[in-house]
Amino acid sequence: MVNPGWDLYKSEIERLYIHENKTRAEVMRLMATKYSWNKTKRIDKRKREDDKDSEVFVNGLQIHPTKIARSSYRNGFLTEYSRRGPSPSTPEGHVVATPTSAGIRIFYSNFLPWIRFTRLFQPSEDDDNSPSSELALNSSRNGKAVARGMNFELMQHLSTLIPWTKLQHRLNMHSSSRTSAALSILMPEKEPGQHDILSTALSTSRAGSQECLSVVLYLISNNLTSRNSEGFYEAIERNDKLVLKILSDTGWDDLEHLKILLSAREPTAESITEKLFAAAVRQHNFDIVQNMLRSGMNPNGLIENLIVESEETFCTPLQYIAATDESAHAIKLFTSHNADVNFSVNNDGKNALYYAIITENETSIRILLAHGATVTQECVRSATAFRPDDIKDFRLIENIIDIYFDQDVARERDYTNTLKLAVMRNNVSIVERFLAKGADLNGLLRSYFPSWLSEHQTTLLGYATNIGNIEIVRLLLHVSVRKDPSLLRPPYISPLAIAAGKGFIDICELLLSSGADNRAADEGENTLLERAVPKNNLALCQLLINHGFKIDREPRETQPCPSALMIAVQKRLVDIVNLLISSNARLNDVFDMEPGSILAAAVEVGDEAIINNLISVGARWIGLGVSRICNLQTAIFLQNNGFLSELVDHSGPKLLAAAISAQDDGLAWFLLHNNAHQQRKKPTLVEETPLLAALQVNNVGFVLALLERGAQVTDDALTEAVKDNVDLLPTLLAGFTGSAPTAVSAAVLNASRIGLDLLREANVALKGVP
Template sequence: MVVLKIRDQPPLLKAIFSVDPEEVRALIFKKEDVNAQDNEKRTPLHAASYLGDAEIIDTLILSGARVNAKDNKWLTPLHRAVASCSEEAVQVLLKHSADVNARDKNWQTPLHVAAANKAVRCAEALVPLLSNVNVSDRAGRTALHHAAFSGHLEMVRLLLSRGANINAFDKKDRRAIHWAAYMGHIEVVKLLASHGAEVACKDKKSYTPLHAAASSGMISVVKYLLDLGVDINEPNAYGNTPLHVACYNGQDVVVNELIECGANVNQVNEKGFAPLHFTAASRHGALCLELLVCNGADVNIKSKDRKTPLHMTAIHGRFSRSQAIIENGAEIDCEDKNGNTPLHIAARYGHELLINTLITNRADTAKRGIHGMFPLHLAALSGFSDCCRKLLSSGFDIDTPDDLGRTCLHAAAAGGNLDCLNLLLNTGADFNRKDSFGRTPLHYAAANCNYQCLFALVGSGASVNDLDERGCTPLHYAAASDTDGKCLEYLLRNDANPGIRDNHGYNAVHYASAYGHRLCLELIASETPLDVLMETSGTDIMNDSDVRAPISPLHLAAYHGHHQALEVLVQSLLDLDVRNGQGRTPLDLAAFKGHVECVDVLINQGASILVKDFTLKRTPIHAAATNGHSECLRLLIGNADLPSAVDIQDGNGQTPLMLSVLCGHTDSVYSLLNKGAGVEAKDKWGRTALHRGAVTGHEECVEALLQHNANFLVRDCKGRTPVHQAAACGHFGVLGSLLHAAQSVQTLPPLADNHGYTPLHWACYNGHDTCVEALLEQEVFHKAVGSTFSPLHCAVIHDNEGAAEMLIETLGPTIVNTKDGKDRTPLHAAAFTDHVECLQLLLSHNAQVNCVDAFGKTPLMMAAENGQTNAVELLVSSAKADLTLQDAAKNTALHLACSKGHETSALLILEKISDRNLINATNSALQTPLHVAARNGLTVVVQELLAKGASVLAVDENGYTPALACAPNKDVADCLALILATMMPVSPCTPAPILPFSAINHYTTSPSKSVTFDSLPVLRSEHTSYCSFNNISHHDGFFKDEELNDSDSETY
């Protein structure tokens, strides 16, 4: 809110603040604007309402002032009048229909304002006009919340008498009694309790009114709530009791009251902290701590991370409280979960007085903490020199290492405090001592750019060229981390060797390049030319893998986008086309990452643009196109030596345009097209950029290609157009664009691929209903073109009922009996795959249930042979399929179900058979269903066949009965026949069975055992035994030719 000076305001506003009604009337008579607004949108009526002058308010309203005008905080004049507790002003405003439900930006109504400002008489005027006194503001608080918070007893009483909900809660689930308790309004708390408020209610974090009163130290409310019998040890969502909260806030009077009333002084919260932990840490907890200790609090109680109250005093530096805890028996060297003692913690945070107290009480200065570090390590690392002195004076061995071999001098060098470092050096610390990683203190000082420490260590004689386990010197680390170059410069001046390589072959130049430190590179170059350091960098960089880096500094700077470092490097290194292991140049990496400045630097210095890598044979132009870096593309193509660079092909024949479309980079696509990229270019599979857009579904890229007259009918090596690809992948938007472009062609050629499949086949097969609908809107797809395996076959074989229904509705019901190359109808396909919904759809359109294919098989036979029980049940029950029909090998559906061991299917068929002739029907091998069922061990089926009168004496072409058909081979069958003949001598009237010596073949080779469909290429792995398409691979298919091969034929 802005406070304005009266002398700078309009005359009308001056008259209002002067409370001069006559002057106001005179100014209004002179046409002064009664609705004028200041810069906060406050009107003269707001001012009059704030002052509470009823006469001026009435005059302004009668002169046209808007009674419900809102300022920029959405406050109305009624809000202002109520805030000023002006009953007369409120009455006048209400008389002129002021909105009692108006809300400000905090959603507060005039009643909220009245409740917060103790405007009881104003509230009395407002309440009768309100339909609801429980309206909440943005924080969910009602007028009762505001009255309770402000402690206005009379207002609370008024609101309760007018129906205010005493247990209404705000957005934190806090009720009026929470706020009254927190503010210590005891009379309001009593009034609320007497009217039925829940005294033990909880907010969202389970704070009770007792928690609230305890936190703010309201002892009278605490006593009153305890007298009402609330649970003194009730935890909140964090496990904190009222005692925890009181201790944390240093409310010693409340703590004393809670303890006297029986609060558990050792109750822990969710993290295992007791009230004593809180008093040890809080700013005002000294008296609370004394009260807890005197009343049995455990001074050695540990939290879940094993911290004691003494640890807490060490963290926060509570010196006097640490003494009190120690005097009451605290363990000095207790360890937390990291092994740190209070002395470690005090050293870490630099609490010198606490360190004195702990050492005086015989704390172990040689105790190991986290990573085996001593307190002196932590003090040195954190840079507390006075603490270091205290710890050194206790006789500690200064060169004792931690678990990682680091001494205190390592810690001081890493921490960067010169006083600590000098103290340790003067005490005799070994400055060349190496840790477990082979690093000296100088390595740490250089890595952390601690110039003063580095200066002191070198001045003390530290070796500047010592190698760590990775083969790095301090100069390597300085090159990687030193932005201003001071540390690196000092090391170079003290004979640091920039040519030393680490275990991977990288020297300081590589490190500075990788981190983009131009100044470091310039300093190194001023000492030794970079080309000398790199030992004639270029292609030689890969000659000796033992000593040379796998990539050059140019690669590192280019990849990470450090163009300033690159500028230094290109001035010294001769070969800008140096390659890494994959044959990629620095320009390739810069273009791939989209670092325009690096690309510009390298091009200006003569880097080759059209050089190809070793693996994919791609150029930097391909790299930029793959990731959609349009600006890099502009630079590369604009500076290429060849005009045809925009269409340069990689090892798979792909152009930059193809890669941009494949990855959906629309801006790059337009950039390439504007540079003249050819839209008709083909890769080695005959696919164009448009094929890729159709597969990936990038509509904007496809639109760009079509705008540049891309041929949507171009065919790849499989004979597929972009229309095929879009339909197969279900990209409706792309398909729509292609079909719209097709309108420019007077007569579309037949869109069948090399295997006879049209886009409609593909869309139906993959179940893309929207694409099917779009294709059917085109007359050209109404004609039967291509493979006899029709789109309807494709739809039903993959249970795409929606596509199938659209085909029937559009092309007519006659298509349900269309036959493929093996005379199979869509009903055969649906039965083969057990797609009941599609079966029902086809049957509802009069599909011929008993039609046979080239091998004499009906849909029922196909379902039975493949064990498709749902299809079998539908066909024998609802469709009334003819069970007497036989295939070319004279097998019935029952024969076929038994031959494949499909017991459930066989039983479903048997359930509908009552004719004994059909039960004993024989196939071309003279086998009855009983022969076949017995041979396959179908016990339940055999039992049912026998019950229905199946003959046990029927013999097949080999002379075997069903019993002998159970034999696993010819010899066993012959033996079994001989045994049976001996056991049961034949009647003179019955000729003995003659056992043939020819091989007994229960499943002779016949047409029924080698039925195949027409040659169909593979599309999916499912149902390959029936028929399938060749799958359209998505992205990888453009690069892997072997994935696109079609199998010659599939059998089932």
């Protein structure tokens, strides 16, 4: 201590600390009593503010208190290079050894569920006459150590439970120390060193049946199953086989042991019995299943579902068995132990019969029906997917439908959703059977229609129309109709609107000839002709016009959607354009969306025949929404008819940029000579300029021509030059003033030293956000 004031107290402090082994609190209390040591404001202030001498030394250097934590961290930090680098060479004759870590000693309570459960097969000396003592004594069939293979399988299983760093050792070699570490991580030990002894026994294939059984039961009771790199189903199957193999080898699969296990009212025992029962069911080990049922196992408990055809996470054993090939004996076994044939996990009607139907298990269907299984709506909905040639005995499906209707004979039910799957599968025979039963099919169902990228409501007839099966449409024509279609509003869509949008002229003719009121089909989001025109079916459009459907919407100042004529023009459907014009379609409507008018749409597509036809019958409104001119011929036509100058005045730079981007040099030079480059209004942030378009397509001639005509050089133009054409950068910078942060950033990112030098020499300001 440098401070001479401490010399008075050094010997006293040394005596208390070193010789009498006092704690700091005791030293402070004694010094306060003897020398009146007390904290004062002056001391606190000195500690906080004064540059006092520090008593902390790191690597021989005295450290200021404010730097202690940071310095300590820096000295204790191990760099990645140091960690992975080679160790320093050891001098000859020296041995370097790392002392083992003392580790953490954990003492587990004897009241833990697992510790309590272990008394079943490892009882104390006082429990010699208890059932658990008998269980422990008979826990192995032959009294010898389990097979070498079981030791190996258990070690392999343990090695996959912990995400180890892979070691470069020989294949199928497992480390005893890693096994011990895994056991220490996963499960408690009754006494210190138990895991070390067990891991050594496993690695040397000397582990006994009790040891292996103890580990396996602990793992399954805590749901510690290995997934490794396998698929979901493969991992569960492997775990099931391991559990049942060890159970069989240790003699725990007989009735006596299972009765004692099931009689234990411990949470661990209950968890183990559930997992054992599930494994036995999934592996079709019906000897164990029968023993467990006879011992009082609940036949309606849930197990993990591995039925591919089902989306449920869990199911009952009876549901699982009903979907397998070995169902005949098993179903009778479960029903004889009062398994509920009508149980469903979520009360959604997906009972055992449903599982039998979706897996086409005819044997299970017959047995379950014989045991009084209820035919739910989910059952019959699944059954409707089967056509006569899909299943050996189609009478089973017909029988299911008959039972379903007999159950519902006393109440009215809408069968629209029930029959949806049959319609989707074009299952005519099932539809006919429902109709023969007098099913009510007037309900609405929701369906996604890719043509309109949205979900709509429609009738079963509309759903059948969307599928395109005219035979089913004919069957449903007079039974799947809404009483008052005019009351239906979006998102409802009528069968006729669907047929028109799909281009099914035969179904349209059938629907139109049925006598139903189809006026509502023309009142939705789009008219029938607007839906039909994109399919380019002239006969269909003629059919709809002949039946008096709308050619145009009601007149208004601006139309919210493109008309049938505008759609036909944009798709260059000359015959349909002529048909609509001859049917007196309006020619000069104004539309909310670009290009804003029918004549403008014709200009953008550049079809001279359509343009001439429209103008000849009175199309005059072109508007100012044209975003591009298709070709030079169209531009000359616009000039000859007096439209070009107004378009150039309104959006000349946009039209010129579009022509340059399309690399139509003839059109671009034509527009340039007509002064389309002149900016008469402030451009939007997203609007592409002609100069930028020319740089993007590397058209040097247009770049120079635009610069000669005074084109404004922007930050975007400089950025494009920096990235792709540095040779043009001096020319662009000649008349540039201001900042170009994006161009500077591009030069840095592209490591363009030339670009940076040119920008610096031109005194381009670097301020601003790129």
